[in-house]
Amino acid sequence: xxxxxxxxxxxxxxxxxxxxxxxRTGAAQAGLILVLLALWEIAARTVLNPFWSSRPSLIAExxxxxxxxxxLWVHCSITLQEAGAGLLLGAAAGVPLGIxxxxxxxxxxxxxxxxxxxxxxxxxxxxPLFILxxxxxxxxxxxxAFTMVVFIFMLNVMEGIRTIDPDHLDLMRSMRAGRFxxxxxxxxxxxxxxxxxxFRIGVGLALIGAVVGELIGANRGLGWYVEKSGGQLDTTGVxxxxxxxxxxxxxxNQLIGFVERRTIRWR
Amino acid sequence: xxLTDTAPRVRVENxxxxxxxxxxxxxEVLSGISLDVADGEFVAVVGPSGSGKSTILRAICxxxxxxGGRVSVDGRPVxxxxxxxxxxxxxDALLPWCTVAENIRVGAELGGVARxxxxxxxxxxxRLLRLDGFEDAFPKQLSGGMRQRASLGRLLxxxxxxxxxDEPFGxxxxxxxxxxxxxxxxxxxxxxxxxIFVTHDIEEAVALADRVVVFSAxxxxxxxxxxxxxxxxxxxxxxxxxxxxxxxxEAIWSDLALPA
Ligand SMILES: Nc1ncnc2c1ncn2[C@@H]1O[C@H](COP(=O)(O)OP(=O)(O)OP(=O)(O)O)[C@@H](O)[C@H]1O
Ligand SMILES: [Mg+2]
Numbered sequence: 001x002x003x004x005x006x007x008x009x010x011x012x013x014x015x016x017x018x019x020x021x022x023x024r025t026g027a028a029q030a031g032l033i034l035v036l037l038a039l040w041e042i043a044a045r046t047v048l049n050p051f052w053s054s055r056p057s058l059i060a061e062x063x064x065x066x067x068x069x070x071x072l073w074v075h076c077s078i079t080l081q082e083a084g085a086g087l088l089l090g091a092a093a094g095v096p097l098g099i100x101x102x103x104x105x106x107x108x109x110x111x112x113x114x115x116x117x118x119x120x121x122x123x124x125x126x127x128p129l130f131i132l133x134x135x136x137x138x139x140x141x142x143x144x145a146f147t148m149v150v151f152i153f154m155l156n157v158m159e160g161i162r163t164i165d166p167d168h169l170d171l172m173r174s175m176r177a178g179r180f181x182x183x184x185x186x187x188x189x190x191x192x193x194x195x196x197x198x199f200r201i202g203v204g205l206a207l208i209g210a211v212v213g214e215l216i217g218a219n220r221g222l223g224w225y226v227e228k229s230g231g232q233l234d235t236t237g238v239x240x241x242x243x244x245x246x247x248x249x250x251x252x253n254q255l256i257g258f259v260e261r262r263t264i265r266w267r
Numbered sequence: 268x269x270l271t272d273t274a275p276r277v278r279v280e281n282x283x284x285x286x287x288x289x290x291x292x293x294x295e296v297l298s299g300i301s302l303d304v305a306d307g308e309f310v311a312v313v314g315p316s317g318s319g320k321s322t323i324l325r326a327i328c329x330x331x332x333x334x335g336g337r338v339s340v341d342g343r344p345v346x347x348x349x350x351x352x353x354x355x356x357x358x359d360a361l362l363p364w365c366t367v368a369e370n371i372r373v374g375a376e377l378g379g380v381a382r383x384x385x386x387x388x389x390x391x392x393x394r395l396l397r398l399d400g401f402e403d404a405f406p407k408q409l410s411g412g413m414r415q416r417a418s419l420g421r422l423l424x425x426x427x428x429x430x431x432x433d434e435p436f437g438x439x440x441x442x443x444x445x446x447x448x449x450x451x452x453x454x455x456x457x458x459x460x461x462x463i464f465v466t467h468d469i470e471e472a473v474a475l476a477d478r479v480v481v482f483s484a485x486x487x488x489x490x491x492x493x494x495x496x497x498x499x500x501x502x503x504x505x506x507x508x509x510x511x512x513x514x515x516x517e518a519i520w521s522d523l524a525l526p527a
Contacts, residue, residue: 167360173347174328174354175377175425185373189364266364266405 054236062240076244078221082138082210086145087202093146094153095195099187101154102161119151124212131217141213141221148209149202153195160194161187193267196260203252207245222248274342276429276461277304277327283335284322296322298486299336304429307459311472313519314482320465321357323487324431327463328354340429353378353427357434357465359418361406367417368393368402374424392420395450397443411438416447423454430462436471444468445503448475456500469519473512474503481522491522 037056044055066072101108127144134140164186172182214223222241229237279302285293296319304310312320325331326338329348340349348354353374361370368389375385393402396416406414415438422430435451436444452475455462466472472479473495481491497511506512 165360167356167358168362170325170330171354171356171360172377174330174352175374176348176350177377181377185362185365189362192364264364266407 050235052235054239058236059239059243062236063244066240072244075220075222075225075241076248078138079141079207079210079214079223079245080248082141082213082221083145083203083206085138085142086209087149087199087206089142089146090149090202090206091153091195091199094150094198095157095191097150098154098157099161099191102158108158115151115154119155123147124208127212127216130213136217136219141210141218144213145206145209148205149198152202152205153198156194156198157191160191164190193260193264196256196263200253200256200260203256204249207249211245274306275303276306276308276341277302277463278339279303279323279327279336280338281336282323282326282333282338284319284326284331285334293334295486297326298488300487300489301336302480302489304461304463306461308478309455309462309464309476310478310480311464311466311476312480312482313466313469313472313523314487315484315523316467318482318485319487320482321433324354324433324463324465328352328431330354351428352431353422353425353429354431355418355422355433355435357437359406359414361414361417361421363406366403366405367398367409367420370406370417371420371424374421374426378425378427380424380426388424389420392423395423396420396447412440412443415439416443419447428458428460430460430464432462432464434465434467437467444471448503451475452499452501452503469516469523470507470512473497473515473519474501474506479515479519481519491519493518 040053041056044050044053050058063072066075101111123144126147127140130140130143134143168186168190169182172186177185210221211223211226214221215227218224218227222245226238226241229235229241279300281299281301282297283295283299284297285295287293300319300323302310302323312323314320322331326333327340327345329338329345329352338345340352343349361367362373365373371389371392372385375388380388390402393399396419398413398416398420401409401413406417409417415435419435422432422435436447439447448471451462454460462476464472464476469479476495479491479493479495480489481493482488483490493515495515497506497509
């Protein structure tokens with residue numbers, strides 16, 4: 001992790017086999033999605049009323065149309081900006097807070113009830129308040145996403161530090177390692193997987209925060225598009241918003257998985 | 268008892284260590300143990316499992332606070348880990364996110380080795396410890412014995428003048444043990460460091476050390492303290508048949524009161 005230019009896992013001869021297995025898994029995943037879509041399409045053409053359930057073909061057509069008009073890009077980028085900024089802010093605040101609390105167990109004890117209280121609060125219910133405080137622009141949604149994820153980072157990092165092997169700390173102590181060296185060689189590498197896991201969990205939550213904010217008060221974004229379509233009894237529009245949100249969450253997950261595989265090869 | 272004409276590197280006086288227990292009186296692990304180690308001396312410590320061998324090493328390294336008595340290294344009372352002391356843990360304690368080379372390098376970096384020499388020192392140790400080809404492997408990809416050798420590499424890279432070794436060869440097969448023992452003796456003879464070497468292997472203790480200290484079961488007392496007057500350099504394989512060697516190991520066996 002430190003001198004990563006030189007660090008490369010020895011090329012195992014499991015490489016090609018692993019690649020094939022990954023391919024098969026990927027094909028199975030795609031197959032499952034196609035089957036589900038086909039079932040939906042068939043059901044909507046036979047037993048279900050497409051007014052209530054829409055149809056994959058209608059949704060695909062709508063996505064295509066929104067993409068051509070440029071509207072899709074606008075809504076996606078707004079929602080992504082809100083969720084992404086909230087997620088990054090959550091990490092920027094939650095990680096240092098988690099480290100600080102893990103290193104000050106007595107303070108942590110004092111603030112624990114407050115933290116758990118806030119954590120347990122259904123934070124989606126804050127949306128009306130945030131719209132009042134921060135307006136219907138980006139800020140209220142960023143704050144929504146932020147409140148959804150900040151505790152995830154904080155609690156995960158605290159747990160990550162708690163699970164550091166005391167022998168590693170003793171070892172560093174026995175060699176009189178300085179604070180900075182200890183942080184670089186033990187603390188950061190030990191919490192990195194926990195931070196990445198927080199991102200993984202946080203992506204979905206940040207999207208929820210942003211979308212809830214948009215449902216309550218906005219004039220752009222995927223949440224707003226869902227809300228608007230619902231108001232016009234346009235189920236295809238509602239499903240389109242949901243499907244696009246789902247695709248975004250899946251892509252973000254893939255991205256984080258990729259980063260995880262690149263940074264924590266030692267696991 | 269080895270006579271010391273110079274000031275001891277390590278002086279343990281009447282050391283008491285007790286671990287607090289939730290629902291009972293503190294667990295007394297060391298209740299007043301005394302031990303001196305002279306400069307350049309190779310002392311082996313043997314004793315039953317759970318007797319407090321690792322505990323005394325931790326105390327000498329300043330990782331444990333005594334409940335009583337004194338520990339000093341190079342004449343200074345130990346409160347925090349003293350300089351010049353390297354500790355090879357019983358558990359290898361390799362950093363799982365660092366490769367073998369990076370783990371060994373930690374020793375060089377903290378041992379005050381000039382930056383330009385890190386790479387050279389690391390690759391020399393990797394060769395010495397027969398870890399060639401695994402420089403870039405992570406600890407989880409190593410066998411127990413390889414992990415132990417990597418951990419030994421880190422200690423040697425740190426290059427302390429007092430080495431505390433807690434069962435450093437415990438996970439090695441007989442042959443590798445001999446090879447590693449030879450290398451350790453070669454390094455020790457060249458640089459005359461002081462070594463405290465905890466082991467379960469009585470023959471290994473006698474073969475390597477100047478002195479073998481025998482601990483009793485917990486709370487540990489020193490049951491016996493033998494000077495090993497076997498000539499050096501030693502042939503770790505051939506010496507096992509010699510009468511003096513056999514006499515000494517037999518004496519230690521009976522000190523440990525093990526069934527024959
Ligand atoms: N951190 C600790 N907290 C509580 N008890 C401990 C701790 N470390 C050691 N002990 C206790 O102290 C006793 C001695 O432990 P120690 O590790 O020194 O034994 P040892 O002689 O090294 O044994 P082994 O040969 O099995 O390694 C044991 O009974 C153990 O339960
Ligand atoms: Mg031990």
